[in-house]
Amino acid sequence: MRLNCTHIPAAVLLLAGCSRMAHVATAFSNPKSCILQRSRVRGREFSNVKIICAQNDDYEEEDDDDEEEDGLDDLVGKKLGINIGAQLPALSPEEIEDIRIQAQATLDKAVDGRLADIEKLREELEEDLSQSRKRMETASQLNVQYEKQNLMEKIDRLSNEFLNSNADFREGTKKAAAADKMAASSGRGVDWGSWGSVGGMDVVLGPSEGVLLGSVSAARKRATLEGDDDQQTVVAQDNRVLVVVDEKKSKGSDRVVGKLNELLQEAFESEIIVDTYGPTGSIPIGGNNAQTALVFASSLNDRSSLENLLGRVLKRTAPVAGSAPGMPPSHVVVVSGLGTERTNKMPYSMQNLLGGKLDKLREIEQSIIAISRSRIVGKQNPLDYTIVKFGDIASSDGKDASIDIRPGDVLDGEIGPNAAANVLLQALAYQPYARNSTLCSTGSLPEGATVEWNDKFVCLSGPELLRVDVGPGISTDDAILDPKYEQLAQYVQEWAATFEGDRKGTGLTTPVLVRKSRKPASKFDGVVERQGVRILFQTTNTGDRYKSASEEKVEEKERSGGGTVKKSSKPLTTKSSKEGGVEVLVEKTTDGNIRVRARRCNLDHKTIVKEMSEGVIVKSLSRAVEAWAKAKDAQY
Numbered sequence: 001m002r003l004n005c006t007h008i009p010a011a012v013l014l015l016a017g018c019s020r021m022a023h024v025a026t027a028f029s030n031p032k033s034c035i036l037q038r039s040r041v042r043g044r045e046f047s048n049v050k051i052i053c054a055q056n057d058d059y060e061e062e063d064d065d066d067e068e069e070d071g072l073d074d075l076v077g078k079k080l081g082i083n084i085g086a087q088l089p090a091l092s093p094e095e096i097e098d099i100r101i102q103a104q105a106t107l108d109k110a111v112d113g114r115l116a117d118i119e120k121l122r123e124e125l126e127e128d129l130s131q132s133r134k135r136m137e138t139a140s141q142l143n144v145q146y147e148k149q150n151l152m153e154k155i156d157r158l159s160n161e162f163l164n165s166n167a168d169f170r171e172g173t174k175k176a177a178a179a180d181k182m183a184a185s186s187g188r189g190v191d192w193g194s195w196g197s198v199g200g201m202d203v204v205l206g207p208s209e210g211v212l213l214g215s216v217s218a219a220r221k222r223a224t225l226e227g228d229d230d231q232q233t234v235v236a237q238d239n240r241v242l243v244v245v246d247e248k249k250s251k252g253s254d255r256v257v258g259k260l261n262e263l264l265q266e267a268f269e270s271e272i273i274v275d276t277y278g279p280t281g282s283i284p285i286g287g288n289n290a291q292t293a294l295v296f297a298s299s300l301n302d303r304s305s306l307e308n309l310l311g312r313v314l315k316r317t318a319p320v321a322g323s324a325p326g327m328p329p330s331h332v333v334v335v336s337g338l339g340t341e342r343t344n345k346m347p348y349s350m351q352n353l354l355g356g357k358l359d360k361l362r363e364i365e366q367s368i369i370a371i372s373r374s375r376i377v378g379k380q381n382p383l384d385y386t387i388v389k390f391g392d393i394a395s396s397d398g399k400d401a402s403i404d405i406r407p408g409d410v411l412d413g414e415i416g417p418n419a420a421a422n423v424l425l426q427a428l429a430y431q432p433y434a435r436n437s438t439l440c441s442t443g444s445l446p447e448g449a450t451v452e453w454n455d456k457f458v459c460l461s462g463p464e465l466l467r468v469d470v471g472p473g474i475s476t477d478d479a480i481l482d483p484k485y486e487q488l489a490q491y492v493q494e495w496a497a498t499f500e501g502d503r504k505g506t507g508l509t510t511p512v513l514v515r516k517s518r519k520p521a522s523k524f525d526g527v528v529e530r531q532g533v534r535i536l537f538q539t540t541n542t543g544d545r546y547k548s549a550s551e552e553k554v555e556e557k558e559r560s561g562g563g564t565v566k567k568s569s570k571p572l573t574t575k576s577s578k579e580g581g582v583e584v585l586v587e588k589t590t591d592g593n594i595r596v597r598a599r600r601c602n603l604d605h606k607t608i609v610k611e612m613s614e615g616v617i618v619k620s621l622s623r624a625v626e627a628w629a630k631a632k633d634a635q636y
Contacts, residue, residue, distance in 0.1 A: 242290035246299035252393025259421035286317040292331040303363040341409040389440040403443035407463030419445035433460040462599025489531040496533040532585035
């Protein structure tokens with residue numbers, strides 16, 4: 001066999017034979033490659049070493065057939081030097097085993113030493129990594145604290161700048177809220193966005209020196225009067241009404257707007273500026289600081305037109321040259337048409353056939369309601385809406401004062417321009433019940449005719465479902481209480497008690513609770529005495545509370561403690577929703593008459609109106625009051 005060896009240093013190569021030590025050949029001074037060849041000679045157990053040296057790296061292994069050409073066969077059997085193997089004593093098996101054990105121990109010791117070094121290095125690296133991680137965490141915490149401190153300082157700086165720049169506005173808002181609260185009990189006047197009186201000054205009450213059109217202006221003037229700085233002045237503010245109308249699309253609107261402008265100038269001592277723009281005109285951002293906006297829905301194309309219009313008008317404008325920030329309108333009045341909620345009935349179904357005119361008006365009505373309710377408290381100025389529905393605008397008013405106002409969309413007929421302008425004036429400036437309400441109006445109002453407007457608009461409170469006039473009360477000089485009024489109030493309470501508890505025979509599909517009414521008498525409503533009851537609807541599993549069979553099974557498992565439904569560790573706290581109800585009021589008016597009114601109560605914009613239950617209650621009330629009135633008329 002042959003063994004190729006590369007780069008073997010000069011040394012002695014020993015080859016042990018099967019029975020004796022082989023010849024020893026010495027290495028050479030500069031070998032590049034060597035071949036050790038062992039051959040069997042003459043059948044004897046003899047190891048022959050053949051050493052071939054090449055002086056270059058390109059040595060190729062020779063075949064066995066070339067051995068005769070090497071010239072080394074002549075050396076077979078001859079001694080080449082000292083027989084070192086013969087001089088060395090033979091090793092016993094025990095000695096060989098000891099050498100093997102010592103060699104193994106030496107190797108194990110070397111390996112163990114290296115493993116120990118590796119383990120020590122690993123521990124040092126882990127310690128360095130742990131210390132580095134701690135340093136990074138400490139540095140990160142310090143950076144977070146530093147950035148947090150900078151952020152808080154920036155927030156404080158911006159907050160202080162904002163509060164300082166809006167101090168007047170916030171003060172005005174606080175005083176405006178006080179005016180709103182006062183109006184709830186006294187009903188003295190209405191402001192364009194708020195109503196009441198501020199600091200003894202009536203807001204939009206009538207011509208006088210103390211009248212201010214705008215609660216913010218009134219609050220600023222009060223702050224000036226109460227302030228320590230006598231040099232403080234009040235920023236002048238124009239009283240404006242923004243009108244958006246296309247007279248070509250809205251027939252008769254020119255007569256209504258012209259008459260409304262005259263009524264505004266006559267009603268208030270200060271000048272009221274009426275800015276009129278077309279829906280496609282360049283309307284100023286912020287509405288030119290108008291207190292209210294009057295929009296004719298028939299002048300707009302669709303819902304998106306109103307949204308784009310209000311998106312521009314309701315923006316606040318930045319202060320210019322040290323002046324106060326601009327205030328967008330806080331009240332939007334939309335003039336719509338009759339029949340938008342009755343497109344399935346004649347004659348409005350025919351009007352809606354071509355182009356869906358009434359459907360577009362209905363979408364505009366829903367859009368202003370949605371915009372008003374979606375205002376973000378604290379970030380956007382509050383916005384009130386009023387939807388006024390008129391029929392066709394007549395060329396002139398008749399001779400008789402026959403104006404009628406109802407909540408919703410229930411009237412039919414046309415309206416005179418003077419009547420329409422007066423209704424808009426009341427909705428703009430005087431009637432709190434017109435805020436966030438929908439009303440319809442028909443009829444005429446001749447020049448100089450007087451109308452009890454408060455009594456006309458009180459039906460919007462709730463809104464009103466039923467009104468029954470019982471006739472004049474009975475009062476004598478010796479009697480403190482009106483017996484007829486007291487007996488009717490007691491009768492209504494006993495009638496309402498029949499709906500509570502077992503509903504069998506009442507016709508109600510919803511359980512109710514009967515509670516005493518807390519609504520006080522109000523001169524603004526023209527009422528000197530008032531009593532009543534509230535029939536409140538209770539929660540049922542209908543509407544948005546309906547649950548499918550699978551949902552009921554899940555709830556049953558939760559109640560029984562079975563199943564795999566995870567229960568929250570904290571109790572779920574939710575605000576009880578308003579389910580609606582009917583409030584029945586027995587009132588004695590300022591002219592001495594007695595009446596019974598039924599109105600909706602205990603509801604908000606999320607409440608689902610239970611019209612069937614309301615209809616049952618109202619129908620039963622009407623029959624009961626009529627029967628009582630007939631019996632008392634015969635008695636008195």
